Amino acid sequence: MKLVVHVKLLPTPAQATALEATLRACNEAATHASAVAFAKGLKNRNGLQKEVYADLKEAFGLSAQPAVRVVKKVVDAYATLKVNLQAGNLGPATSRRYRRAVGSPVVFRPEAAQPFDDRCLSWQYDARTVSVWTVDGRMKGIRYTGSPDQLKTLVTYRKGESDLVCRDGKWFLIATCEIPDPQMYEPMDWVGVDRGIVNLATTSDGTNYQGRRLSRYRRWQAHKRTELQKKNTRSTRRRLARRACKEQRHATHVNHRISKEIVSIAQRTGRGIAVEELGGIRERVRLRRDQRGSFSSWPFHQLGQHLTYKARRAGVPFLEVDAAYTSQRCPRCGHTERANRPDRDHFRCRRCGLAGPADVVAGVNVRDRARSAWAFVTMPVPPPVQPEREMRPVTVLS
Known part of the structure; x- marks a missing residue:
């Protein structure tokens, strides 16, 4: 990789x-x-x-x-x-x-x-x-x-081009490294990960990584940008330029921390990681005006990328499963209905009465779908059946 x-x-x-x-x-x-x-x-x-x-x-x-x-x-x-x-x-x-x-x-x-x-x-x-x-x-x-880890990787695996970059008056070299893929192990089970806006990630084990602090930080950054833009002086423009990528770097750090912890838990317990396939969700969903800002800044794709490459680097199996109705399906009886989720935080099955946090239930459904998908992928293929030859009568000449 x-x-x-x-x-x-x-x-x-x-x-x-x-x-x-x-x-x-x-x-x-x-x-x-x-x-x-x-x-x-x-x-x-x-x-x-x-x-x-x-x-x-x-x-x-x-x-x-x-x-x-x-x-x-x-x-x-x-x-x-x-x-x-x-x-x-x-x-x-x-x-x-x-x-x-x-x-x-x-x-x-x-x-x-x-x-x-x-x-x-x-x-x-x-x-x-x-x-x-x-x-x-x-x-x-x-x-x-x-960092020591970066320098060790650079010496051992650097290969190919390096990009010279100037960012905010500081100079960087971005070196390409080719790291051999470790042997992927056979997972004992799966950790289902449900990604969201209020809760950035929720695992099937019940671990919840809230996005409240990140959302509050984004609102504070937007407020400070508005204040500086209103003044419109040379000093405020310089400060805006310095703050341009600060919010993005903070969100990237949060995603790195979450993905690193999930991958380490899966590796320690011998399990794989399963997430929802959310490609094209921005085009499929229509939102109110007050929801568009938080939805457009939702870093689910970056979190998925971090999980993908960290899992691959650690040899942890990784799967993407269908995201349809994972928050509305009961993992015990299979009943799927919109009324199973009366509000954002709670799940209550209308048929069997199973209740719990909605994001944890979605993570469990992701885990169950990963189990089925992995069993289908690793199912041994039976050898093809050879058709029986038709027995024709043999005429014996005397």
Whole structure:
């Protein structure tokens, strides 16, 4: 499996200036190559490279390998755009967003990330320094730091490209690591996980991870943004820029913590993890105006991604099951009815009288569906039955 490791660079002022100039030059070159690709319809790497390679080296001061990486970056951007258009992520073909995306070339921000391969960037693990190509020449001895676990993963499994990123005046390298998949064990049972807005995750064991603190934090952040936007001064704009990604980082931290605990419990007890398949739920559900903000900021997809890769890294079996009626079905008698859930927090079966927390009941239903799905997947396939041959009479000649 592939993971990325973020390490923080500690450049000197002169090194930071060279890195900034390099990012700007590479992104200006990428914007130029993107305009050529859009005008001439060149979306393949070889054709675009033949068209713009000389210009990138002469006009933007790029060396041979950085120019090749810029072309690859442009081709990947158009491939990503094509996939998003086909998946409908930009709306229908008649929407304004769709027409704007296909009607103009892709533009790269001056501070956008730039990929470097091993010819442009080398790592000195013992000294904890990197050597990076810049427009001012090869910049050696740039120090980096990170957590002990990140540094160990970097030394052992790093392979492929590394992205140079500047975020809020700080420099980072995002390195790709290929970690071998551990052997997945046969689960003794399953931990069903129900994801929600009020309760971010509820397991079939009854463990509840509430989202009340995260919702309160989001409301506080929205209130502070409103206050700063009303003042509209240079100072408040700087503060808004510093706070831009703070809320997102906090939500990511919460999802990491929840997913890590669920995976560790499943691994310790020899069970697998089962979650609901919630793809496309934003398009299927219609909400009141006062609910749209909390629903659009619901981080269920990120929590599912964290559970997926952490379970895979730990060798824990992971399944996604059908989410239909998991909160309305009785796990004891199977009776399914909307009236079984009279309110958001409680479940009470109208047939057999089973009662309990609604999210725990949904987690139990997810667990039961995972049991059935795993039994069906691992069911041994019987050998095909050979048809009996028809016995024909044999004539014996005397």
